[in-house]
Amino acid sequence: MKERQKIQKQFAFAQVGNRTPFRVPDGYFEQQEQSLKATAALRMTESRHKNGRLWIAAAACAAMLLAIYPVTRMIRIAQTEDAPIYWATDETDNWTDFANADIFMDESL
Amino acid sequence: MIFRKSQSHIERLIERYHRPLYWHVRRMVVSHEDAEDVLQETFIQIHTHIVELQKAESERAWVYRIATNEALMWLRGRHEFVSMEDEDVSSLIGTLMADSYADTGDKLVLLFQEAVLTLPTMQRTVFNLRYYDELPYEEIAAITGSSVGAAKTNYHFAKEKISNYILAHQ
Numbered sequence: 001m002k003e004r005q006k007i008q009k010q011f012a013f014a015q016v017g018n019r020t021p022f023r024v025p026d027g028y029f030e031q032q033e034q035s036l037k038a039t040a041a042l043r044m045t046e047s048r049h050k051n052g053r054l055w056i057a058a059a060a061c062a063a064m065l066l067a068i069y070p071v072t073r074m075i076r077i078a079q080t081e082d083a084p085i086y087w088a089t090d091e092t093d094n095w096t097d098f099a100n101a102d103i104f105m106d107e108s109l
Numbered sequence: 110m111i112f113r114k115s116q117s118h119i120e121r122l123i124e125r126y127h128r129p130l131y132w133h134v135r136r137m138v139v140s141h142e143d144a145e146d147v148l149q150e151t152f153i154q155i156h157t158h159i160v161e162l163q164k165a166e167s168e169r170a171w172v173y174r175i176a177t178n179e180a181l182m183w184l185r186g187r188h189e190f191v192s193m194e195d196e197d198v199s200s201l202i203g204t205l206m207a208d209s210y211a212d213t214g215d216k217l218v219l220l221f222q223e224a225v226l227t228l229p230t231m232q233r234t235v236f237n238l239r240y241y242d243e244l245p246y247e248e249i250a251a252i253t254g255s256s257v258g259a260a261k262t263n264y265h266f267a268k269e270k271i272s273n274y275i276l277a278h279q
Contacts, residue, residue: 009272012279016221018241022135023210029128032145036123036152043156044116 115159122155122172129242130176136237137180139201139226141210147183151176170251173244177234177252184230201226217275224274228267235260236267 130151135144154175165171202223205211213219225233231253238249239260249260 005276008276012217012221012272012275013268015217019215019218020132020136020241021205021211021213021215021219021222022132022139022141022208023212024131024141025210029131032131032148033123033127036127036149037120039149040119040123040152040156041116043153044119 119152119156119159122168123152126169126172127152130172133173133237133242134176134180136225136241137177137234138183139204140208143183147179148176150183151179154179167248167251169244170248173238173242173248174252174254181230181234220275220278221271223278224271225267227274228270231255232263232267232270235263236271239264 127148131144131148134147134151135141138144138147151172155172158175162168162171205219205222205226206213225236228236234253235249238244238252239246244252246257246260246264249264250257253260255263
């Protein structure tokens with residue numbers, strides 16, 4: 001009995017082989033290949049454009065930083081004992097000396 | 110240059126794998142229309158993760174793994190909140206019977222496919238990969254994320270269940 005069942009099982013597998021009931025429309029794979037390639041090409045173009053936009057944004061940021069840099073060089077932050085922080089320019093560098101040399105300034109007040 | 114290289118790489122993958130992947134996905138999801146959608150999604154995932162292919166041991170196992178995952182995700186999505194092990198088998202058989210691109214004329218082939226569809230998902234996946242795609246167990250293990258031993262065991266049990274199903278329903 002067991003042997004008969006074994007043969008029957010093997011027979012079923014041998015009869016079926018690698019056949020399946022699944023079918024596709026005529027010319028489906030050719031059309032599918034074209035469609036997949038077209039989708040891939042479209043996605044590739046999109047990612048290329050996206051990458052291009054990222055580079056443009058990065059370049060714009062770099063240009064803005066380069067433009068701002070000379071302005072930041074013109075203004076520097078100085079710190080003194082009396083006045084902790086104030087904005088100083090080249091013109092204001094000698095103000096303390098001018099004040100000390102001012103004979104009309106009464107420091108006793 | 111890089112874009113052109115990866116585009117030709119993807120085109121080569123499409124040429125080489127679109128047919129076997131279609132049949133693999135079709136055997137998983139049964140319906141022709143669903144297999145088309147899953148395959149489209151599979152190649153989108155391949156395109157998105159193409160750089161990871163360099164790290165993969167086997168190109169075939171890598172693309173099959175993506176296709177298998179996409180098919181499983183699709184099946185899970187259809188049976189929301191239901192684990193794949195409890196999947197409604199009769200619905201897959203119903204899909205097969207209702208599919209306009211299925212030949213239901215050969216009773217033995219149909220019975221065989223019904224038997225395959227009654228298997229738990231992992232056994233069904235392993236059986237299809239081994240029986241129809243004739244992949245080595247090492248690649249099947251890589252695709253299903255299991256060991257070679259587990260793949261062999263799953264295939265053995267699947268074959269036994271199919272044989273018994275055919276004997277019981279013939």
